[in-house]
Amino acid sequence: MKLDRFIRVAIAVVILLVFIVATGALLFISESALNVWDRLRAGPAFLLYTYVGIMMLLALTALWLIWRLVIRRKIAPEKKVSAVPLSKDDIEARLREAEAVGVDVSEAQAELKELAARKDAVHLCFFGEVSAGKSSLIRAMVPEANVVVDVVGGSTDDVRHYRWRDASGAEILLTDVPGIGGHEDGLTDVAVDEARRANVVLFVCDSDLTRSEVSSIKALLEFDKPLVIVLNKADRYSAEEQASLMQQLLERVDSIGGDLDSGHVVAVSAGGEIDVIERSADGEETAARRTRPADIGVLVVAINRLLAEEGASLDTRRERAVFRMAAARLAEAEGEYRLQRSEQVIRSSTRKAIIGALAAISPGTDILIQGYIGTAMTQQLCKLYGAAPRDLDIEEFLSLSQSRVGRALPLSLAVAGNGLKAFPGLGTVAGGLVHAVAYGLIFDALGRSLVLTLSKHGELLPDVAAKEFEEGISEHLEAGVRRVAKMALAEKKG
Ligand SMILES: Nc1nc2c(ncn2[C@@H]2O[C@H](COP(=O)(O)OP(=O)(O)O)[C@@H](O)[C@H]2O)c(=O)[nH]1
Ligand SMILES: [Mg+2]
Structure with a gap:
């Protein structure tokens, strides 16, 4: 009571003084x-x-x-989703920049090299579900190629190219890719990438489009290259059925925004092979493999017309698609690089926090979080994710997180104590070590939460980041305990 009164009087005196000075x-x-x-x-x-x-x-x-x-508030550099297509110079400059930082740009570079290697030949990529008849079509176009055809469901397990000549005598490469919707994972990616590297995509189907075929076509349309829809196995349909199927195909593609010329939907029979049982005059049965007659004239005409019409635009459109693919590869590599680097940053900050806590007689998280280690870790992670927060934002984030840490500390201590028990031969764990692990854990959690926040929002919004830290803290503590306990034990021994 007495103290309270003293403080009140002191405040009154201060107010009086301020009034006098102000007047x-x-x-x-x-x-x-x-x-x-x-x-x-x-x-x-x-x-x-x-x-x-x-x-x-x-x-x-x-x-x-x-x-x-x-x-x-400093706005983080806008992630470029510009409508202007990437140029060769753009993508090469980006690759150089990323490489200088230490990003592994080899995959993106490989795409550019592949593009250069393909410059002299037009590529037609056959795309479609397993067993639609892609390989059979190629075999009908290039009989000497002798593509293996399988009944069971797609025999082409990797990409193959076959030479063909168009009406002008130019060499064209036909690409056979694994069917989409096959059973092996990742095959679809191979096919999609191959479609991006091609000049023209021939989408092969054998009936009205299924839902997954429609979504494949939707994805292909985004590559912005000439598309031909090939309705194969026309021998199974009457003339009227063929006509109505082709009309349906046109309408479906139209409904997903594809502006398809009616000349770019054709019905053909690739032929393919069929196993038959032959009975001879004396009644003996033998299994034989027969080739169905092929009828692909309209497809050849459509391809020739398209190649003649499109001319030079084929190359620019392929380039654009490949540049975009290279940019996507680069973005993946950058993501990978960020993950690795942020792991290093978090580990080294956590180690420093542990060392600090082991050295202190009575450590306090406030010095840890809001002090040098917390600031340095936040700055480094923000830089890595291209966020450019003001110093004030970092300060605010750390002080908001600090108040959350206060509440999470008992939990962190409990998790640390439990985690240390998992290491045999430690005996009774000294209080100092538990504290060190607990503080290390908090740093680990802070860093990991920050990485998630930054990759989600692209910038450091102090209140959002602190809130997300609080929401995820118990999960992060549990996930990090073995790693951090190991680190602390190593430091203690060291
Ligand atoms: N009826 C009929 N069957 C065909 C035709 N073309 C291919 N097939 C059959 O369809 C199956 C799959 O053909 P395939 O070329 O291996 O398909 P892919 O998986 O798309 O390469 C095989 O059994 C072929 O015999 C065709 O024009 N008519
Ligand atoms: Mg095949």
Whole structure:
């Protein structure tokens, strides 16, 4: 009670003092202001205007500085989703930049090399579900190629190219890819990538489109290259059925935004092979393999017409698709690089926190989180994810996180104590070690939560980041305990 009263009196005295000083200052300022004003008015007009001008300039500068420092939030560089297509120079510059930082750009570079290697030949990629008849079609176009055809469901397990000549005599490469919807994982990616590397995509189907075929076509349309829909196995349909199927195909593609010329939907029979049982005159049965007659004339005509019409645009459109693919590969590699680097940053900060806690007699998380290690870790992770927060944001984030840590500390200590029990031969675990693991855990959790937040939002929003830290903390603590306990034991021994 006594202390309380003393504080109140002290505050009253301070208020009185502030009042006296403020009044004095007001009197002094207005006195000198009026003084200056009078003199200025007495003097020449230009002096008055210059003076007022300078005062306003100073006031504006001060306002601008305050705005910059306190109000403005630095916007993280917009992730470029520009409509302007990537040029060769753009993508090469990006690759150089990334390589200089240490990103593994080999996959992206390989795509550019592949593009250069394909420059001289037009590539037609056959795309479609397993057993639609892609391999049979190629065999019908290039009989000497002798593509293996299997009844069971797609025999082509990797990409193959076959030479063909168009009407002008130019060499064209036909690409056979694994069927989409096959059983082996990852095959679809192979096929999709191959479609991006091609100049023209021939989508092969053998009936009305299934839902997955429609979504494949939707994805293919985004590559922006000439597309031909080939309705195969026409021998199974009557002329009317064929006509209505082709109409349906056109409508379906139209409904997903594909602007398909009616000349780009054709019905053919690749032929393929069929196993038959032959009975001879004496009644003996033998299994034989027969080739169905092929009828692919309309497809060849459509391809020739398309190649003649498109001309040089085939190459620019392929280039664009490959540049975009290379950019996507680069983005993946950058993501990978960030993950690895952030792991290093988190580990080294966690180690420092552990060392700090082991050295301190009575460690406090506040010094840890809001001190040098926390600031350095936050800065490094933000930089890695291209976020450019103001120092104030980092400070705010750390102080908001600090209050969350206060609540999570008992949990962290419990998790640390439990985690250490898993290491045999430690005996009774000393309190200092438990504390060190607990603080290390908190750093580990802070770093991991920050990485998730940054990759989600692309910038450091202090309140959001602190909230996400709080939400995920118990999960992060549990996930990190073995790793951090090991680290602490190593430090203690070391
Ligand atoms: N009826 C009929 N069957 C065909 C035709 N073309 C291919 N097939 C059969 O369809 C099955 C799959 O053919 P395939 O070329 O291996 O398909 P892929 O998986 O797309 O390469 C095989 O049994 C072929 O005999 C055709 O024009 N008519
Ligand atoms: Mg095949």
